[in-house]
């Protein structure tokens with residue numbers, strides 16, 4: 401099954417499933433046409449395997465009616481020259497994060513030590529509490545389930561200390577920018593932790609969507625979102641977590657996890673599996689975000705492109721309009737093996 405066949409998939413759903421799909425998404429499939437000069441045809445045939453597919457391109461538009469998340473898929477954009485072998489980050493020079501005790505600041509309440517990591521205070525903060533989980537291992541591509549669980553557990557312990565220090569509840573947001581394509585300025589493996597008194601703007605909008613959805617339909621937004629993905633074959637389960645091969649990805653290969661775990665380390669097994677899946681696919685640079693929504697923990701993971709690519713993966717479309725996507729979420733779901 402492919403995203404270009406989304407209407408065919410929708411036609412096989414039960415009335416109830418179809419209704420829910422249509423409640424969430426506006427789906428449009430159309431063809432963009434162009435004419436190639438004769439001089440270009442050989443090159444196009446070599447590059448894209450077919451002249452016809454370029455002259456009549458199938459574009460799929462999927463828009464979430466509640467959140468406004470909107471992705472434009474063009475399978476042609478995925479037909480690119482074969483990429484090279486998986487690259488390995490070989491920089492093993494000792495860096496500042498290799499010696500966090502002397503080379504990084506600490507929070508006012510000190511450092512939290514894990515088995516495979518230690519916390520630091522971020523030197524240039526974007527929130528009143530902004531910390532780091534610095535991995536003992538320099539190379540961020542070294543991942544094991546034990547390590548992921550330890551990083552998240554240490555992050556949770558940091559968050560507990562922050563709430564105690566602040567004397568009240570705060571909003572938790574954990575993120576992992578892995579390697580430079582993702583916005584990371586330091587190669588050494590590290591996660592970032594923020595605790596905020598203010599709900600971040602995008603999450604505030606999301607909270608309002610969830611609340612309005614509940615008022616209008618008497619039903620749970622995230623639970624129904626999972627149902628829709630499940631009916632399309634775009635969901636897997638792992639422990640208490642539901643893994644969605646997201647149909648409105650913010651960028652390539654986005655995977656969303658909806659978890660009933662009380663703490664983020666309860667998702668460690670699933671997050672490890674997804675990172676291993678990414679690694680097996682050759683994804684080196686990614687963003688991971690973990691936040692709470694009501695009683696859920698939500699994780700979002702997205703591929704940020706080839707480490708050698710000089711072109712940014714986001715442009716004005718992504719910043720101001722809609723996300724342009726090459727990778728088919730149906731393909732992603734089919735490739736996911738655990």
Ligand SMILES: [Zn+2]
Pocket residue numbers: 493494495496497498538588
């Ligand atoms: Zn280092």
